[in-house]
Amino acid sequence: MIFYVDKINGVAAGRKVTMLPVAIIERRYKCDKGLRAHEVEHIKQYCVLFVIVGTLGLLLTNAAVALPAAMMAHDLAYTAIGKYRLWCEVKAYKKQIQHGLSIDKAASFISKYYKLQLTVDEAKKLLE
Ligand SMILES: [Zn+2]
Secondary structure, rough: OOEEEEEOOOOOOOEEOOOOOEEEEEHHHOOOOOHHHHHHHHHHHHHHHHHHHHHHHHHHHHHHHHHHHHHHHHHHHHHOOOHHHHHHHHHHHHHHHHHOOOHHHHHHHHHOOOOOOOOHHHHHHOOO
16 A cells, blocks of 8 residues: 655655555655555565464464564564665565666665665666
8 A cells, every 4th residue: 555645754755664564655756656666566575574474473373473573574674684675675676677767776776775785786786
């Protein structure tokens, strides 16, 4: 689910909402299908980990533990594990590239904004 808002934080044009399968995009980017595809990809990533962690949690514990663990799984992994964050962003930017974003620009964003210690050329290779 995507919601359009007036302003996010002055840096990002869109972002996934923590612990929910929801993303927000600044209203001025409402026609940007690439940005929408990027955020939808993050929602899908959230849902995959939700199902995996939720299922394991239900098998091993109970719903009171499994539900919050499932809701936090993607965001915790994204924040704490650089390689997971890189994988998520490469997949999301590949979707955005399909809608017209240049590989050079996507590589520049990945190397600059996600604390991944990656050069533009290294990011570009992952996007090709
Ligand atoms: Zn992203």
